[in-house]
Amino acid sequence: MARTASLHINNMEQPTLVRVSLPTKITEPELARLTDHIVQNIVRPHTGCTCLSGRINVLIESVFQEAVQVEL
Incomplete structure (x- = not known):
């Protein structure tokens, strides 16, 4: 099974939240692939360039992954 990351974009906030x-x-290669995707497919179309320029906040939730898992 492929490993995936989920990206959630909220354009209603200022600045936009990803x-x-x-x-x-x-892994480092996975993080690099994710960063490239965010820059090319989210940041560039939203800002017109590859810089965040204060218009997009990126919240990475990996640190909290263990804390929010609940077995049902």
Whole structure:
């Protein structure tokens, strides 16, 4: 099974919020691939360039992954 990260974009906030939920123990190549995707497919279309320029906040939730898992 492929590992995936979830990207949630909220354009209603100022600045725009991109919330990233990562699988546990993300590798450096996975993080680099994710960063490239965010810059090319979210930041560039939203700002017209590849800089965040204060218009987009990125929240990465990997640190909290263990704390929010609940077995049902």
